[in-house]
Amino acid sequence: MKRRIYWLLPDLASARQAMHDLLQARVDIAHLHFAAREGQDMAGLHAANVWQTSDLVHAAKTGWVLGTACGVVVGLLAALLFPVFGDEPEWAVAVGLALLGGVVGAWSATMVGVSIPSPRLARFESAIAQGQVLLMVDLPPSRVREVEAMLEATHPEARFEGEEPRIPAIR
16 A cells, blocks of 8 residues: 655746656656646646545545445345246346446446546645645655655645555555
8 A cells, every 4th residue: 555645836937856866866757647727827737636636535435336226126026026037036146236237337337437526635625726836746655754854855835645554455
């Protein structure tokens, strides 16, 4: 598991310099994510994508659970009430419908979740709307203090905004 640290930078020039400094400190570019106001020129920055800016992962998990639950109910009803071969319940139908329900639930929920802003970023909305740039850095726990100290020393204009202790590998 990685940890995510959040920093607010006053403008794009500061964000570009911070990215350069982080790359010099051997932080992989894939672990740097910048979020800015819609329409700002993010050229030269590794912009955050839907994995970081939307509620996609939570929506997919919720959809999988609800879809599977619905699939189990429909599958059990189908297996018990409509046996295909003989009078015995068709358990394979129940399992198949449960899996299908999970997949359809996850897929449909992600279609909604991709359009919902991440609740993790809600506290930064006003700062971003005012033109500040949010920097998210995903780091192994052993490097968090080192990178925080480097950013504090080289970017006094930036504001440390906190740390998330556990970031799944998929984000």
